[in-house]
Amino acid sequence: MNALVPLPVLLPLCATGVSLAFGTRLARFQRFISVAVLSAVLCLSVMLMIAADRQGPLSVHLGDFAPPLGITLVADRLSGLMLTVSSAVTLSVLVYSLGQGMADRDKETPVAVFHPAYLILVAGVSLTFVAGDLVNLYVGFEIMLVASFVLLTLGGTGPRIRAGSTYVIISLFSSMLFLTAIAMTYAAAGTANFAQLAVRLPDLPLGVQTLVQALLLTVFAIKAAVFPLAAWLPDSYPTAPAPVTAVFAGLLTKVGIYCMLRTETLLFPGNRLGDLLMAVALASMVVGILGAVAQTDLKRLFSFTLISHIGYMVFGIGLATREAYGGAIFYVAHHITVQTTLFLVAGLIERRGGTNELTRLGGLARAAPLLAVLFFVPAMNFAGIPPLSGFIGKLGLMRAGVADGGVWAWVLVAGATVTSLLTLYVMAKIWNLAFWRAEPPGQTAYGTVLETADDSDDDDADTGPDRIPGTGDEGVGPPRPAAGQTVASTLQGRAVTTTVRPPAAMTAATAGAVALGLAFTVLAGPLTAFTDRSAAELIERRPYVEEVLGR
Amino acid sequence: MTMSVSLLATAAVLCAVGGLLMLTRPLTRILLGAVIAGNGINLLVLSSTGSAAAAPLLYGVPLGRVTDPLPQAIALTAIVITLATTAFLLAMAYRSYQLTGTDEVHDDLEDRRIFLRAEVLGERAELREEYRAGSGRSRQDRARYRKEHRRLRARLRADRALQARGRDAGGNLWHDVLGADPEDYVNDKDDDRGAAG
Numbered sequence: 001m002n003a004l005v006p007l008p009v010l011l012p013l014c015a016t017g018v019s020l021a022f023g024t025r026l027a028r029f030q031r032f033i034s035v036a037v038l039s040a041v042l043c044l045s046v047m048l049m050i051a052a053d054r055q056g057p058l059s060v061h062l063g064d065f066a067p068p069l070g071i072t073l074v075a076d077r078l079s080g081l082m083l084t085v086s087s088a089v090t091l092s093v094l095v096y097s098l099g100q101g102m103a104d105r106d107k108e109t110p111v112a113v114f115h116p117a118y119l120i121l122v123a124g125v126s127l128t129f130v131a132g133d134l135v136n137l138y139v140g141f142e143i144m145l146v147a148s149f150v151l152l153t154l155g156g157t158g159p160r161i162r163a164g165s166t167y168v169i170i171s172l173f174s175s176m177l178f179l180t181a182i183a184m185t186y187a188a189a190g191t192a193n194f195a196q197l198a199v200r201l202p203d204l205p206l207g208v209q210t211l212v213q214a215l216l217l218t219v220f221a222i223k224a225a226v227f228p229l230a231a232w233l234p235d236s237y238p239t240a241p242a243p244v245t246a247v248f249a250g251l252l253t254k255v256g257i258y259c260m261l262r263t264e265t266l267l268f269p270g271n272r273l274g275d276l277l278m279a280v281a282l283a284s285m286v287v288g289i290l291g292a293v294a295q296t297d298l299k300r301l302f303s304f305t306l307i308s309h310i311g312y313m314v315f316g317i318g319l320a321t322r323e324a325y326g327g328a329i330f331y332v333a334h335h336i337t338v339q340t341t342l343f344l345v346a347g348l349i350e351r352r353g354g355t356n357e358l359t360r361l362g363g364l365a366r367a368a369p370l371l372a373v374l375f376f377v378p379a380m381n382f383a384g385i386p387p388l389s390g391f392i393g394k395l396g397l398m399r400a401g402v403a404d405g406g407v408w409a410w411v412l413v414a415g416a417t418v419t420s421l422l423t424l425y426v427m428a429k430i431w432n433l434a435f436w437r438a439e440p441p442g443q444t445a446y447g448t449v450l451e452t453a454d455d456s457d458d459d460d461a462d463t464g465p466d467r468i469p470g471t472g473d474e475g476v477g478p479p480r481p482a483a484g485q486t487v488a489s490t491l492q493g494r495a496v497t498t499t500v501r502p503p504a505a506m507t508a509a510t511a512g513a514v515a516l517g518l519a520f521t522v523l524a525g526p527l528t529a530f531t532d533r534s535a536a537e538l539i540e541r542r543p544y545v546e547e548v549l550g551r
Numbered sequence: 552m553t554m555s556v557s558l559l560a561t562a563a564v565l566c567a568v569g570g571l572l573m574l575t576r577p578l579t580r581i582l583l584g585a586v587i588a589g590n591g592i593n594l595l596v597l598s599s600t601g602s603a604a605a606a607p608l609l610y611g612v613p614l615g616r617v618t619d620p621l622p623q624a625i626a627l628t629a630i631v632i633t634l635a636t637t638a639f640l641l642a643m644a645y646r647s648y649q650l651t652g653t654d655e656v657h658d659d660l661e662d663r664r665i666f667l668r669a670e671v672l673g674e675r676a677e678l679r680e681e682y683r684a685g686s687g688r689s690r691q692d693r694a695r696y697r698k699e700h701r702r703l704r705a706r707l708r709a710d711r712a713l714q715a716r717g718r719d720a721g722g723n724l725w726h727d728v729l730g731a732d733p734e735d736y737v738n739d740k741d742d743d744r745g746a747a748g
Contacts, residue, residue: 069621135625142632149639156646164643165578165656172585172636173573179592179629186622187554187599 001051005060005073005130008041008048008083012123016116031098034115038094038122042087049080053530057537057547059132067193072132072548074194077534078329079129082258085333086129089250089340090122092513096344097243099505113150121147121247128255132548134182134192137259141178141223145171148252151244152236159239167236174222181215188212195548198266198541213268217260217277224256226314227284230307234291238299238356242347245299249306250340254332257313261328264317265538277318278408285311285419292426298346298356298434305382305426306339308419315412316397319404325535327396330528334381334389334520341378341513348374348502348510349434358430363439370507372435377514379431381521383424389520392528394420558598565591578644578654582637589633593626671703678703 015037019030052058057076061067075083097114124144131137149171153164186192188208189200201209218229225233233253237245264271288308295301313335316328346356352368353361365372377388384390394416401413520527537543569588572580600622605612607620644654682696 135628139628139632142635146632146635146639149636153643153646156650158650161643161647161650162656165647168636168640168643169573169581169656172640175632175636176585176588176592180595182625183592183596183599183622186596186625187601192621192625 001055002058002060004044004048004051005058005075006062007044008087008126009073009123009130011037011041011044012119012126016119016123019115019119030115034094034119035091035098037119038087038091041122041126042084042091045080045083045087048075049077049084051075052077052080053533056543059547067133067196067548068191071136072193072195073130073136074132074544074548075130076544076547077530077537078258078261081329081333081530081534082129082254083126085336086125086251086254087122088516089336089513090118090125090247092509092516093243093247093250093340093344094118095512096246096347096506096509097241099503099507099509100241100243100347114154117147117150118247121151125251125255129258132194134185134194134197138175138178138182141255142175144252144255145175148248152240152248154241154244163236163239166232170222170232174219177215177222178219181212181219184208184215185212193548194262194266195545198545199549201267209268210272213263213273216263216267217273220256220259220263221280222256224253224260224310224314225307226256226280226310227287227307228280230284230288230310233307234300234303237303238297242299242343242350246340246343246347249302249343250336253306253310254313254336257310257317257328257332260314260317261325261332261538264320265325266541266544269539269541271318271320274318274320275408277314278412281311281314281318282412282415283311284308284314285415289419289422289426293422293429296358298349298358298430299343301358301426301430302339302342302346305342305423308423309335309339309382311419312394312397312416315416316400318412319397319400319409321400321404322532322535322539323403324397324400325538326528326532327393327400329531329534330389330396331393333527333531334393334517337513337517337520338378338382338390341510341517342375342382344506344510344513345371345375345378348506351502351506353434358433360440361434362437363435365435367439371502374507374510374514375435376431378517379427381517383427384420385424387521389517389524392521392524396528553602554598555602558594562591562594562598565594576655578640578647578656581656582640582644585640586633586637589629593629593633596622596626596629667707671707675700675703 015033019033022029022033048058052075057074059072059074062071062073064070097118121144124140124142124147127140127143128137129140131140149164149168152167153160182192185197188204189197191197191200201212222229237248240248285308288304288306288311292301292304292308295304313328313331316324316331318324348371349361349364350356352371353364355361381388381390384394398413398416401409401416566588569584569586569591572584572587575581575584600619604618605616607617607623647656648654678696678699682692685692
């Protein structure tokens with residue numbers, strides 16, 4: 001069973017090579033490879049999760065070198081769960097983007113670079129989940145980041161390059177911090193292996209431990225977009241294509257959360273920075289959701305809710321009890337799925353209504369009932385309406401907070417409640433504007449190609465001397481926007497083909513993601529039991545360390 | 552463990568220089584900053600080896616007296632990764648230059664346009680005021696006025712053209728991938744993958 005651990009990383013990497021080799025010539029084969037490989041990774045991840053649950057952590061020393069020198073890959077319950085959820089989500093996003101491609105693609109060139117980059121992204125994400133030492137974690141991050149650079153700037157248009165620059169620079173900076181942290185850890189403890197660090201770090205002076213911990217937390221907080229370090233996210237995510245934004249929002253930030261969970265439990269038990277974590281969690285929740293309240297662009301709005309709900313997971317990590325970790329792990333699984341689904345729905349809305357600008361949308365509940373259902377279920381799930389999994393996750397976290405009973409814990413419970421209510425408000429706003437109200441009179445007919453009417457710079461209504469009638473130099477007034485239509489600043493001239501009926505594969509993929517979110521509700525009993533066991537395993541630490549070192 | 556001060560000092564200087572460069576606007580400078588700071592951090596990683604000793608070879612050297620090889624491996628990995636990122640940043644800087652004529656990281660386009668528009672409109676209002684105030688509307692005056700006016704309008708148009716070029720493709724995953732230049736899109740309008748995407 002142990003031999004399966006490297007496969008979720010190796011399979012997509014090998015498939016990338018094949019995909020590049022066949023690339024443009026055999027487009028259908030390329031699509032087949034991607035789907036087949038991701039399905040295989042999903043099956044593998046489920047097997048790993050079950051095996052790790054039954055027999056404890058699995059580990060592999062690549063090349064059979066012992067820990068300080070060799071590369072160690074470990075899969076325990078937490079890794080197994082993260083692998084499973086992430087591969088399910090990446091598979092559904094892949095199907096979605098295939099649907100989009102089939103609908104839009106012309107006869108020639110299919111995507112040369114999308115599939116390979118996507119597979120590498122999956123490999124990088126998997127590597128971070130199974131990495132057993134800091135250096136491999138760093139490598140996993142980098143694989144993931146380089147692939148995400150390519151995906152974010154796909155097509156190389158002006159807005160994307162601009163948004164991409166911000167993202168690339170902040171990622172570079174955080175990678176440098178990470179490498180510095182690794183150098184410090186190695187200089188202090190003589191190893192980068194998690195299991196060995198878990199044994200050796202407690203012997204170090206407290207100051208050194210805290211320094212390393214703070215540095216690592218900063219790096220992961222940048223990746224996870226925790227509030228003071230989150231300004232890059234709403235700036236860079238919304239310009240990318242819908243499926244890319246969806247997978248980024250779902251996975252990349254949660255990789256940061258996973259790393260926080262792993263290092264806080266395994267390397268730095270005792271929760272010395274718990275209060276600080278709770279403070280940033282509160283700030284993240286409140287600032288994020290207030291940002292979302294102010295937005296009218298759908299993708300931007302979801303970016304802000306993403307920042308806000310990262311706060312819940314950091315709250316769980318800051319509490320550092322078994323219940324809190326369990327709640328946080330459950331919330332991670334729930335949040336990956338629901339956030340991705342919401343971004344996929346935003347893509348569908350864009351295709352149907354022609355824009356993501358809420359002030360210009362309307363009447364979608366009548367025009368596209370299926371789309372309305374697809375939005376309504378994850379939106380309620382996200383806001384935490386009782387039977388759904390968002391409620392279960394929030395309830396778990398709040399119960400842990402109440403059980404803790406400290407001042408910070410109570411403040412956070414109150415903050416989480418307010419944030420949850422505000423999330424409901426935001427979702428209701430989207431529902432009312434985009435779906436429930438009548439169509440605004442200026443709304444474009446379906447099947448039209450939209451471009452921004454963006455000639456408003458030259459608003460020469462003047463009668464200067466060079467405005468002589470008949471010379472071809474007459475002043476032309478600015479085009480008046482139709483009633484109810486704002487000239488959307490956020491649309492940035494993006495052209496969208498609206499279709500009455502979105503491609504079946506896109507709808508099916510979104511429906512699959514919605515169903516996955518609902519499955520967390522139906523299977524809430526076994527799932528919470530599982531997350532509780534994972535939390536127990538994380539806190540106990542012994543199984544992980546023994547599995548890696550005791551051979 | 553003993554450390555070489557010279558390594559640490561060099562690393563500190565490199566990180567400082569790189570950090571300063573990374574705070575600037577143009578992407579090429581940021582790129583240089585990233586490379587320099589990356590080298591500085593690689594030196595930091597190397598300096599975590601401790602004092603230098605024999606080369607870490609498997610045979611021929613007593614294993615107890617070799618330098619720790621692991622930081623060297625880590626630094627090598629980091630160098631390779633920096634290479635990849637550098638290549639990407641270079642491509643991005645060039646693309647940015649292609650699209651906007653400069654490789655600076657711009658503020659939000661919307662902000663910039665609002666600012667430019669206010670500036671140009673203000674200048675034009677001033678110009679018109681001046682023209683109307685002047686009593687003798689001689690031929691030269693009129694010509695000069697027109698010339699100035701045209702210059703201002705050209706400035707706005709040039710800015711808009713720059714943005715339009717960057718705006719041509721977008722939103723549509725499959726047409727834009729590794730997109731050809733926006734000019735190419737404009738030229739085959741009859742194809743349904745034209746400028747509209």
